[in-house]
Amino acid sequence: MGRRRSGGPGELVRKNSAFWLQCLLGLVLVALVFLVFRTTQSNLELLGVQSGFDFLWKKAGFSISQHLIPYTEDSPIWVALAVAILNTLLLAVFCIFLASLLGLFVGIGRLSSNWLVSRLSLAYLELFRNIPVLLQIFFWYYVALRALPSLESSIFITDYLVLNNRGLYFPFIEFANGFSISPPVPGRFAYEGGFYLMPEFLALWIGLSLYNGSYISEIVRSGFQSVARGQWEAGAALGLKPAAVLRRVAFPQALRAVLPPLTTVYMNMFKATSLAAAIAYPEIVSVFVGTVNNLAGRPVEVMAVSLAFYAGVSFLVAWLMGRWNKRVTLRGQ
Amino acid sequence: MVEAVLRLGRGMALCALAVLPAGIAAADTLSDVLERGKLRCAVIEASPGFSSIDANGRRYGFDIDNCRTVAAAVLGDADAIEYVPINPNTAFTTLQSGGVDVFPGGATWTFLRDTSLGLDYTGTYLYAGQGFVVRHASGVSRIPDLEGATICVAQGTTNEQNLADYFRARRMKYSIVTFADVERGLNAYLADRCDAFTTEVFSLAGRIVALRNPEEHRILGDVISKEPFSGLVRQGDPRWRDIVFWAFNSRVAAEEFGLTMGNVEEMRATTEDAEIRRFLGVEGGFGRQLGLRNDWAYQIVAQVGNYGEVFGRHFEPLGLERGLNALWRDGGLMIAMPYR
Numbered sequence: 001m002g003r004r005r006s007g008g009p010g011e012l013v014r015k016n017s018a019f020w021l022q023c024l025l026g027l028v029l030v031a032l033v034f035l036v037f038r039t040t041q042s043n044l045e046l047l048g049v050q051s052g053f054d055f056l057w058k059k060a061g062f063s064i065s066q067h068l069i070p071y072t073e074d075s076p077i078w079v080a081l082a083v084a085i086l087n088t089l090l091l092a093v094f095c096i097f098l099a100s101l102l103g104l105f106v107g108i109g110r111l112s113s114n115w116l117v118s119r120l121s122l123a124y125l126e127l128f129r130n131i132p133v134l135l136q137i138f139f140w141y142y143v144a145l146r147a148l149p150s151l152e153s154s155i156f157i158t159d160y161l162v163l164n165n166r167g168l169y170f171p172f173i174e175f176a177n178g179f180s181i182s183p184p185v186p187g188r189f190a191y192e193g194g195f196y197l198m199p200e201f202l203a204l205w206i207g208l209s210l211y212n213g214s215y216i217s218e219i220v221r222s223g224f225q226s227v228a229r230g231q232w233e234a235g236a237a238l239g240l241k242p243a244a245v246l247r248r249v250a251f252p253q254a255l256r257a258v259l260p261p262l263t264t265v266y267m268n269m270f271k272a273t274s275l276a277a278a279i280a281y282p283e284i285v286s287v288f289v290g291t292v293n294n295l296a297g298r299p300v301e302v303m304a305v306s307l308a309f310y311a312g313v314s315f316l317v318a319w320l321m322g323r324w325n326k327r328v329t330l331r332g333q
Numbered sequence: 334m335v336e337a338v339l340r341l342g343r344g345m346a347l348c349a350l351a352v353l354p355a356g357i358a359a360a361d362t363l364s365d366v367l368e369r370g371k372l373r374c375a376v377i378e379a380s381p382g383f384s385s386i387d388a389n390g391r392r393y394g395f396d397i398d399n400c401r402t403v404a405a406a407v408l409g410d411a412d413a414i415e416y417v418p419i420n421p422n423t424a425f426t427t428l429q430s431g432g433v434d435v436f437p438g439g440a441t442w443t444f445l446r447d448t449s450l451g452l453d454y455t456g457t458y459l460y461a462g463q464g465f466v467v468r469h470a471s472g473v474s475r476i477p478d479l480e481g482a483t484i485c486v487a488q489g490t491t492n493e494q495n496l497a498d499y500f501r502a503r504r505m506k507y508s509i510v511t512f513a514d515v516e517r518g519l520n521a522y523l524a525d526r527c528d529a530f531t532t533e534v535f536s537l538a539g540r541i542v543a544l545r546n547p548e549e550h551r552i553l554g555d556v557i558s559k560e561p562f563s564g565l566v567r568q569g570d571p572r573w574r575d576i577v578f579w580a581f582n583s584r585v586a587a588e589e590f591g592l593t594m595g596n597v598e599e600m601r602a603t604t605e606d607a608e609i610r611r612f613l614g615v616e617g618g619f620g621r622q623l624g625l626r627n628d629w630a631y632q633i634v635a636q637v638g639n640y641g642e643v644f645g646r647h648f649e650p651l652g653l654e655r656g657l658n659a660l661w662r663d664g665g666l667m668i669a670m671p672y673r
Contacts, residue, residue, distance in 0.1 A: 047429055048451035048568040062493045063500075063509045073497040145524045165525050166483060189482045189528050190508070199526060200510070280485075280512045280521065290422060290488045290513060297450040299426050 040300055055296035056081070062291055064282045066198055077292055084287035085309060091204055091283060092270045092313075098209035099269060103216025108246070110221045121217065129214040134275055136211055141203035141279045148199070151190060160184065160194075167196040200281035204273070212269045219261045223254035255328050263321035267314050274310075284309060362434050362566070362573035363624050366407055371415045374400035375427055375436040378418045379516060382539030382647050383438055392416060395647040396438030399458065399564060399581070401637050403435055406580040406629040411636035420514050421490050425450050428565055435577055437564040441491045441533075455564040455577040460657035460666055462556030463495050464534035466541055469551050471528055476555050480505045485518040485527035487511075492532055495558040515540070533560045538651045576623050583630040586612060586669035587639035588660060594642060597634040612672045619672060640667060
């Protein structure tokens with residue numbers, strides 16, 4: 001929508017009728033949702049299925065292996081929901097970071113004049129873009145899990161960074177009595193203390209990042225290619241080194257072309273974290289749609305909460321990216 | 334992928350709930366089944382002992398025989414079944430939304446499920462308990478040895494909570510990895526992701542026997558829960574619930590009466606015992622009381638067999654003993670309600 005300075009009475013009427021039309025549509029939508037809700041509720045009642053959100057305050061009674069906030073089996077279900085949401089977001093943030101990094105390097109690599117680098121980048125792109133991401137996750141999980149060493153023959157990346165088939169262990173701040181750093185120490189079955197990334201997390205992180213990184217690399221490549229050749233030449237004419245031209249001249253301009261499609265990839269990546277349910281990473285689909293639904297027997301409410309979460313975060317990502325996009329667009333003009 | 338499809342199916346079932354017109358209350362599953370000529374039976378696929386598919390594509394197992402029992406009673410043909418594959422996660426919703434007529438397997442009878450799901454239980458037909466499998470090499474021989482261990486479990490089962498209750502009550506540390514189904518959980522255990530895998534002992538034994546090297550694993554002797562398995566039907570259809578209940582009861586009764594697949598024909602012709610005569614439909618019209626043919630129980634025994642035969646067929650090859658599932662007069666818990 002372009003911004004128009006002039007606005008006669010005719011436009012006011014048009015604006016007004018558009019406003020009322022939107023109101024009407026909004027009302028119809030609300031009525032529809034209400035109708036579906038009521039029908040569902042009365043049908044559930046007829047079926048003898050209990051409904052309502054009161055289950056969120058009941059004791060959870062199950063354990064979750066990774067929790068970023070304090071959680072035990074005695075915590076209420078809404079805390080389990082919060083744990084699951086944080087686990088989902090943690091995974092999404094890690095994936096978005098690594099995929100962006102990969103995409104940036106591979107995208108630039110595709111444009112490299114070095115034959116080997118550009119071919120390797122192409123090979124990466126073709127390989128990871130053309131295999132369904134769920135299969136890639138299974139591959140990283142089951143293949144890597146079988147390849148990782150057991151507890152007794154753990155790999156010590158450094159003294160305090162330990163990798164085995166139970167996860168990647170590292171020292172972490174302990175809040176028990178004030179602050180202290182607790183390093184991972186070997187126990188009877190696994191390393192204890194510190195913090196660890198579950199193999200499920202690692203498989204998802206690698207799988208989702210490699211897959212989405214391939215899409216991002218294409219976006220980055222086309223972004224750079226959209227920058228007029230003259231801009232590169234002008235940068236060089238100013239005496240800038242190629243890396244500086246890339247960073248200072250081409251990148252800011254490429255960003256404008258990159259951001260809209262990148263938003264889509266980020267949103268898809270966020271939603272794809274729900275594939276975690278296929279391999280036991282405790283995110284929202286696994287914990288909520290899986291475990292809690294069976295405990296509480298409230299499929300409609302459980303689905304509603306989960307859908308609201310995905311819709312909410314997707315809107316948030318779109319909004320944030322939209323703002324960023326606006327900023328770079330304005331700056332470019 | 335299967336997971337995604339099942340989840341999608343479940344979502345669609347929920348949508349159906351939203352748009353279904355009111356009036357589900359007047360459910361008459363029996364008429365639906367008779368009209369269709371086939372029983373729609375929910376089965377959990379690939380669970381040795383309970384539900385498998387042989388080389389000829391035929392399904393067999395304890396759960397399958399439960400489906401066959403109901404089909405024999407209602408339609409007179411144990412094979413008139415349309416199997417609907419489900420997983421523990423989708424079982425209840427599929428049944429609630431009318432996708433199947435009965436879910437005869439794998440559901441522990443619990444208070445909350447009975448009171449909140451809009452489903453009715455149809456009587457316990459298998460007494461199990463939750464057990465653990467560990468690698469021999471781990472040196473674990475009793476459940477308390479699992480202090481600090483990582484344990485794999487399938488979600489959507491009572492096992493997840495039993496585990497939490499048991500370890501918490503004893504202040505034992507553990508870490509849990511929760512998989513969408515038993516198959517994946519067991520695979521992860523085999524890949525050494527976990528020190529132990531836990532589920533109900535009957536299905537555990539079946540799966541361990543089927544492994545390439547079962548001798549590397551051991552099933553711990555103790556169980557941490559009681560898992561009374563019962564069939565499930567939709568709530569609000571008392572006649573259908575009665576039919577499923579009495580169909581299962583018939584197999585236990587047949588064993589008490591000494592009726593088998595082999596002798597039921599002859600016994601029907603010769604027996605003087607009034608209860609057996611009522612049971613087999615020679616007199617009394619008990620089948621018609623249920624809205625079925627009078628030879629309903631005869632068909633069950635002739636086509637599927639008595640409880641002991643069914644148990645022996647599927648569980649004894651896995652090395653499982655009758656235990657609690659023996660007849661009451663042999664020290665077990667199986668007791669048939671009287672036919673009078």
